[in-house]
Amino acid sequence: MRTLNHWQEWLFGVSPWDAGKITDEWFRAHFEYAADVVNHWVGGVLDLPTARLLNFGCGDGITDLALVLRHGATAIHGVDIRQEYAKLPRIAREQLGMRRLPAALSFETIRSGASLAQRHAGVDGIMSWSTFEHVQREQLTPILRDLYACLRPGGYFFIQIEPLFYSPFGSHLRRYDDVPWHHLLASEEELWKIIEAHEGPIDAAEVDFGFADFGVDGYKKFVFNEYRALNRLTADELVEATTDVGFHVVRQERRHLDMEVPQSLRDRYPQDWLLNNEIFLLLSK
Ligand SMILES: C[S@@+](CC[C@H](N)C(=O)[O-])C[C@H]1O[C@@H](n2cnc3c(N)ncnc32)[C@H](O)[C@@H]1O
Known part of the structure; x- marks a missing residue:
């Protein structure tokens, strides 16, 4: 058409x-x-x-x-x-x-x-x-x-x-947590605490255009939920x-x-x- x-x-x-x-x-x-x-x-x-x-x-x-x-x-x-x-x-x-x-x-x-x-x-x-x-x-x-x-x-x-x-940064959370394999070593609660406490800029190449909609805290929640939903x-x-x-x-x-x-x-x-x-x-x- x-x-x-x-x-x-x-x-x-x-x-x-x-x-x-x-x-x-x-x-x-x-x-x-x-x-x-x-x-x-x-x-x-x-x-x-x-x-x-x-x-x-x-x-x-x-x-x-x-x-x-x-x-x-x-x-x-x-x-x-x-x-x-x-x-x-x-x-x-x-x-x-x-x-x-x-x-x-x-x-x-x-x-x-x-x-x-x-x-x-x-x-x-x-x-x-x-x-x-x-x-x-x-x-x-x-x-x-x-x-x-x-x-x-x-x-x-x-x-x-x-x-x-299962790779070192396979959680897709590296923008908040740079410890390799941390998602295989720490509990979900521990990971969330690290993300929640994160301050300062994140790698610009990892910030998509959804960031502006979510805001700093909303984006943290979104990215963490994405991590939990990975297959x-x-x-x-x-x-x-x-x-x-x-x-x-x-x-x-x-x-x-x-x-x-x-x-x-x-x-x-x-x-x-x-x-x-x-x-x-x-x-x-
Ligand atoms: C990490 S993003 C990658 C987006 C894009 N390919 C890129 O390189 O920027 C993953 C995309 O997969 C989409 N997605 C997840 N599950 C899907 C499904 N069942 N059917 C279609 N798209 C899906 C998400 O909405 C999201 O846009």
């Missing part, structure tokens, strides 16, 4: 933008790093200028915007259970000086686990960045099965997770969950941190879980 955006773009071209205006480190990390990694993996197997792409767990959509502006994608549909992407027009104005978003982008809020396959069948590629560790365990298989149904035969699905739960998936479990529903592994890369593991953890968890902090997984149908 042609939107107003399509007609404006047809008449006036893509709104000019300038990466020299970027001041926000979260924006930069997604506009540059995340988009470059997705382009490397997905652009390596699909032709981005002609591919129809779905981004599962698109968040604020900054990566999608960069895939269009910097890597030539022309059709990306982002879905998410939250509506952070509604901020993207403002963010793009502030960080790039763009007057309107490219018509190549569309977004949708979904209920967690809602089927997408009826409306989004036949896509060429699906990507999911830092999202699958947040999906509730019991929804993993139904969601993966549904994404499999969305993809056309011969299509590709790229998943990235970082940090993996604790390991890289092997992710691969097994995806291949169980029919995907084939094309290529994967698992990154490990080089750190001394405390003896108490070595006795409780496999060494590989404790050091493997990231997985890039390219799947095909």
Whole structure:
């Protein structure tokens, strides 16, 4: 369907933008790093200028915007259970000086686990960045099965997770607590006390655009609840969950941190879980 955006773009071209205006480190990390990694993996197997792409767990959509502006994608549909992407027009104005978003982008809020396959069948590629560790365990298989149904035969699905739960900062709480594996060593109450007591600035690259809505204390609660809801998936479990529903592994890369593991953890968890902090997984149908 042609939107107003399509007609404006047809008449006036893509709104000019300038990466020299970027001041926000979260924006930069997604506009540059995340988009470059997705382009490397997905652009390596699909032709981005002609591919129809779905981004599962698109968040604020900054990566999608960069895939269009910097890597030539022309059709990306982002879905998410939250509506952070509604901020993207403002963010793009502030960080790039763009007057309107490219018509190549569309977004949708979904209920967690809602089927997408009826409306989004036949896509060429699906990507999911830092999202699958947040999906509730019991929804993993139904969601993966549904994404499999969305993809056309011969299509590709790229998943990235970082940090993996058992890795040194797998709690996603590092912005408040820099002690490696603290979530595996301390109680929830102890962790919350550290977060609650935290004062001063946090790493700008880890502060998303939701921070302004929540405020300092609200953001602490939000981030801690996110930690408690993590599904604790390991890289092997992710691969097994995806291949169980029919995907084939094309290529994967698992990154490990080089750190001394405390003896108490070595006795409780496999060494590989404790050091493997990231997985890039390219799947095909
Ligand atoms: C850490 S954020 C990553 C967002 C984005 N990919 C990025 O790189 O900024 C995880 C995202 O997954 C979304 N999410 C969590 N569970 C989901 C589900 N069941 N279906 C769709 N999105 C989900 C969250 O709302 C959130 O936007």
